[in-house]
């Protein structure tokens with residue numbers, strides 16, 4: 001090479017945190033996007049993902065600041081580090097997007113999902129479902145003689161685990177909110 | 187101080203307050219109230235095009251040749267959908283436009299009303315931002331925001347959809363200073379530490395090259411001045427993308443010519459062999475990089491761009507600098523001067539020796555002919571005969587576009603308008619109309635291919651109506667030449683639908699519109715014919731019958747690196763591999 005002593009692909013002082021730039025490791029990232037709560041803003045965000053071929057694993061959105069007309073969109077996406085950086089930069093270009101936070105790299109965070117499970121059954125199966133629900137701290141929010149609706153909040157893994165257990169016990173329907181996430185600490 | 191007025195009046199008032207002089211448009215039911223207001227004033231000039239796509243391209247030509255935003259007015263439904271190609275073109279080339287569209291009344295939206303289209307839905311991915319205005323009170327501030335968004339940061343087209351009842355209703359007018367523009371404030375100053383690192387690299391580099399793009403021109407005249415100063419002071423070679431031609435003068439001795447797929451040998455080899463690449467306002471487009479894995483393998487790269495998403499999108503760089511080109515160049519110059527104006531003299535001398543060797547290849551040489559006009563020859567003559575003029579060039583898309591970029595020289599920015607990112611056939615003619623409106627006394631020439639030109643030929647009516655002396659210089663090879671070239675190189679010479687049949691008699695066509703037509707087929711007559719075109723006071727269609735099977739070289743085949751460039755007919759056999767064939 002030449003007189004220049006610049007390590008290839010290193011941009012230590014950059015606006016970007018380039019972990020291995022050529023890395024092909026696919027990572028899951030949770031992005032929190034603060035947007036103006038106006039017509040079409042969700043379509044802009046989703047259109048960006050579909051138009052540029054990015055993944056959406058989970059998506060939640062709701063207004064979080066009524067006075068300021070701000071909504072928070074939480075998206076779990078997958079990609080190589082370079083793709084994740086591109087996604088964040090592309091999101092930043094959308095005019096009504098105020099902030100984009102990558103909760104996965106910005107320090108510890110908590111992620112929760114709410115799910116509802118409808119489980120039907122009688123006899124032992126019904127008792128077993130109720131017992132497991134207690135262990136998982138799921139609440140019973142509706143019950144008939146043949147069915148329960150359980151409500152559970154937790155990590156996606158916990159919800160998956162509970163669903164796996166309920167399936168042989170009569171799980172017939174399930175609704176999940178997708179992930180909501182916040183960074184830890186102040 | 188808020189005044190009450192109708193929405194339609196507000197539109198015109200807002201445009202006046204934004205300093206708009208010309209709008210390009212086409213009326214229809216959903217914009218009649220606005221047209222009624224246009225009728226009742228004389229400050230803003232409305233240019234009636236013949237197709238809404240042309241309105242947008244004309245506005246692009248206006249914008250690119252002036253640095254001011256172009257303004258378009260179209261009706262709902264088909265008016266808006268016809269504008270989509272132009273919007274996409276402006277988005278890809280970062281051209282500031284404000285497009286106003288009529289919409290069915292708010293109470294009918296969603297009912298499949300007559301001429302209803304989901305305009306904000308359709309144009310969301312092809313605008314920088316768009317708005318549907320549902321309250322007259324918010325109309326003026328939205329228009330002001332539209333101008334702000336279109337022109338700040340990386341410029342681009344915006345669209346404002348205005349339902350007819352909003353145009354009729356009364357509301358409060360918001361003047362520009364009262365409009366909220368805080369919502370969008372891109373950063374313009376670059377990180378000074380990173381700039382200093384780049385300057386350090388510039389002091390040491392043995393084989394540096396400036397790789398510049400449309401961002402320099404978009405940044406404005408200060409950017410061009412600073413770039414020229416920096417190039418002269420450092421003595422570094424400079425090349426540019428198709429979009430950036432004119433930022434550095436073609437007559438300058440540091441100029442390597444355009445780079446990329448049809449760029450010059452010396453420019454592409456300098457990119458391939460450099461040890462420091464300084465990208466100023468370009469975006470590592472695939473026409474530039476060729477095969478990404480082999481792109482400039484030995485260089486450290488700096489990238490100056492106002493759009494963070496451009497950085498590390500395709501090419502990883504060591505020195506990313508997010509900011510406006512003029513701001514960053516100013517800091518670079520200041521830091522470089524304050525550190526003692528150092529460059530690696532020894533390295534540079536060797537580097538220039540190498541570059542001058544590459545230059546001797548003379549990659550733009552071509553075999554002239556006494557019998558037929560070679561397209562390269564036609565452009566070389568056009569250059570020679572128009573060089574001294576106050577000249578603006580637009581182009582269509584195809585071989586003629588690449589030849590124009592190769593054989594015409596641009597001494598100043600904003601003089602070259604071509605569809606780079608989208609490659610839109612039909613761009614050049616309406617763009618030339620927009621340019622001529624902005625520069626009534628200048629010589630405006632659209633270098634066209636016969637096929638592209640036909641795509642928006644209806645604009646002859648516009649040129650005649652507004653007495654716009656635009657010169658349509660058609661390199662007529664009776665072929666979709668660029669398609670034919672690819673079929674020759676890539677698809678076994680099977681020329682599937684790539685010829686222009688049933689062409690009109692262009693001279694008669696010109697005359698039918700009331701313009702002048704000139705045809706030329708003999709190289710011996712060419713100069714006189716070109717002079718006749720230049721000297722004619724009015725629009726001219728120049729039908730230049732050229733060699734039909736000429737290929738455009740140099741060419742980097744798709745999927746190949748820069749050093750695998752083809753220089754001429756001899757080297758084309760099996761040049762494009764299978765992996766390249768799937769690329770466009």
Ligand SMILES: Cc1ncc(C[n+]2csc(CCOP(=O)(O)OP(=O)(O)O)c2C)c(N)n1
Pocket residue numbers: 582583584585586587609610611612634635636637638639661663665666667668669
């Ligand atoms: C709207 C549009 N359709 C199709 C193409 C694909 N295309 C690129 S160049 C070209 C041929 C252009 O022919 P002509 O205008 O005669 O120019 P030439 O290449 O012959 O100089 C075509 C069809 C395009 N760029 N734009």
Ligand SMILES: [Mg+2]
Pocket residue numbers: 584635636637661662663664665666667
């Ligand atoms: Mg042609």
